[in-house]
Amino acid sequence: MVKIKIDGVEFEVDEKKNLIDAAKDVGVEIPYFCYHPALSIVGMCRMCLIEIEGVPRLQAACNTPVKEGMGIITKSDRVKEARAGTMEFLLANHPLDCPVCDKAGECKLQDNAFGSGQGHSRFEFHKRNVPQEEIGTNLIINHNRCIVCYRCVRFEEEKVGESNLGLFERGNHSLIGLANNEPIQHNYQGALADICPVGALLNNKTLFKSRVWWYKSHSSVCHGCSTGCNVTTNVRDNKMYRYMVKENYEKGMFFLCDKGRFDLDWMNENRLMTYMENGSPSASTEVIPKIVSSLRGAKGIAVLGGAHESNENISKIKDSISSLGQELGGKTFLFESRVTDAQYKETEQVDFLLTKDQHPNTKGAVDAGATTSEGISGLLSQIQSGKIDLVFVLKEEIPEGLLGKVTVVQLDTNITLSAKNANFAVPIQIFAEQEGSFTNKNGLKQNFEKSMSAPKGLLSSAEFFERLVTSIRTKEEAVLGNR
Numbered sequence: 001m002v003k004i005k006i007d008g009v010e011f012e013v014d015e016k017k018n019l020i021d022a023a024k025d026v027g028v029e030i031p032y033f034c035y036h037p038a039l040s041i042v043g044m045c046r047m048c049l050i051e052i053e054g055v056p057r058l059q060a061a062c063n064t065p066v067k068e069g070m071g072i073i074t075k076s077d078r079v080k081e082a083r084a085g086t087m088e089f090l091l092a093n094h095p096l097d098c099p100v101c102d103k104a105g106e107c108k109l110q111d112n113a114f115g116s117g118q119g120h121s122r123f124e125f126h127k128r129n130v131p132q133e134e135i136g137t138n139l140i141i142n143h144n145r146c147i148v149c150y151r152c153v154r155f156e157e158e159k160v161g162e163s164n165l166g167l168f169e170r171g172n173h174s175l176i177g178l179a180n181n182e183p184i185q186h187n188y189q190g191a192l193a194d195i196c197p198v199g200a201l202l203n204n205k206t207l208f209k210s211r212v213w214w215y216k217s218h219s220s221v222c223h224g225c226s227t228g229c230n231v232t233t234n235v236r237d238n239k240m241y242r243y244m245v246k247e248n249y250e251k252g253m254f255f256l257c258d259k260g261r262f263d264l265d266w267m268n269e270n271r272l273m274t275y276m277e278n279g280s281p282s283a284s285t286e287v288i289p290k291i292v293s294s295l296r297g298a299k300g301i302a303v304l305g306g307a308h309e310s311n312e313n314i315s316k317i318k319d320s321i322s323s324l325g326q327e328l329g330g331k332t333f334l335f336e337s338r339v340t341d342a343q344y345k346e347t348e349q350v351d352f353l354l355t356k357d358q359h360p361n362t363k364g365a366v367d368a369g370a371t372t373s374e375g376i377s378g379l380l381s382q383i384q385s386g387k388i389d390l391v392f393v394l395k396e397e398i399p400e401g402l403l404g405k406v407t408v409v410q411l412d413t414n415i416t417l418s419a420k421n422a423n424f425a426v427p428i429q430i431f432a433e434q435e436g437s438f439t440n441k442n443g444l445k446q447n448f449e450k451s452m453s454a455p456k457g458l459l460s461s462a463e464f465f466e467r468l469v470t471s472i473r474t475k476e477e478a479v480l481g482n483r
């Protein structure tokens with residue numbers, strides 16, 4: 001840490017940061033557009049100009065590292081005039097689109113116009129008007145709103161490793177466009193729209209879906225793979241509308257991939273809301289006693305899956321199956337959370353964020369001991385040989401060869417093929433309807449908040465196993481699923 005003076009007040013700041021981040025840490029906002037903490041610095045927008053004591057000309061704060069004893073001024077008339085000039089310049093061609101722009105409410109141009117703009121323009125000419133274009137499989141560019149900050153180009157080059165976008169023409173004609181006329185196909189089209197500080201880059205999938213101020217937001221963790229990116233969930237009318245990145249400086253998390261960001265429909269649609277028996281809707285009062293009877297008669301029992309569940313659920317399920325084993329006179333339950341090849345290997349990256357293991361909590365499940373020495377292949381052999389004849393499948397596809405051979409109880413959040421094909425299907429809550437934690441590929445345990453309310457009466461996977469324990473001890477009562 002070093003001491004610097006900001007507007008005459010002395011602060012201790014991190015010497016590894018630039019002036020924008022160091023000032024932000026102590027509560028002083030320096031406005032900016034082109035700066036992004038995870039991208040190279042280009043100093044293109046000139047929004048972050050400040051005075052440095054002893055330096056005659058204004059300097060870009062994004063491009064100035066912190067130095068012991070330096071003094072900076074962020075609120076002088078010179079600084080205010082420079083910021084107002086930059087805003088007037090950027091707004092010269094910018095349309096008055098806020099009422100129809102998806103970025104409104106979280107747009108840096110709005111914020112900086114409000115904080116540093118003048119409220120009027122001297123620009124008397126026609127504004128430039130370039131038609132909107134589709135530039136990706138899920139990406140649109142509205143050229144008129146672009147402020148040429150170059151964030152999108154840098155992000156693609158520096159993080160994705162592709163150079164689809166480039167800056168063409170000069171001055172008033174400057175245009176962000178496709179270098180090769182091929183639509184962008186990569187897994188980071190959502191991130192491009194996210195890092196665009198204005199509403200120039202937009203995703204088809206979220207276009208005109210909602211105004212941002214209608215969302216209720218919660219801190220969460222992406223469910224899509226073992227990286228466990230930090231997200232802010234945006235929920236409206238108890239539906240999951242958006243995942244937005246929750247920037248985490250300490251952990252270096254600044255982006256989301258499209259696979260995780262846009263895989264949300266399953267939380268809102270096609271949910272499994274009732275118990276099922278052989279593909280037909282049933283009720284808990286019918287199904288639970290039959291599962292209990294199967295448990296009593298089973299030679300061997302296995303639970304497959306669980307790496308989509310929170311650490312807290314996994315530990316409760318382990319406790320419940322141990323109690324069930326005791327209640328059933330010492331029967332052993334084998335609990336194997338690793339059901340895909342990727343869960344057995346060291347983390348394999350698909351790209352700079354996404355991993356091959358598409359479970360958010362394999363590491364947590366393995367650490368909790370939800371594993372067997374024989375692994376999934378050993379368990380499947382035991383099933384084939386008849387040693388195991390009752391299998392609980394926890395939000396996974398039923399492995400090949402099980403149906404018709406053993407009794408399958410599928411716990412699922414959605415009406416999947418597995419739920420329809422299983423002997424019994426049990427509806428469970430999704431992770432966003434609970435609070436808990438996932439442990440990512442690096443062993444980082446990250447908490448998530450409850451973002452949505454679960455349908456009334458719907459149990460979590462852990463509560464279902466607790467329910468089995470109670471049912472085996474007492475007479476079954478109707479609780480849910482009997483609508």
Ligand code: SF4
Nearest residue numbers: 146147149150152196
């Ligand atoms: S499209 Fe957005 S991110 Fe790209 S240069 Fe324009 S304003 Fe910046």
Ligand code: SF4
Nearest residue numbers: 222224225229257260
């Ligand atoms: S990399 Fe994994 S955790 Fe991150 S957004 Fe993509 S799917 Fe989600």
Ligand code: FES
Nearest residue numbers: 032043045046062
């Ligand atoms: S943020 Fe410093 S010049 Fe753009």
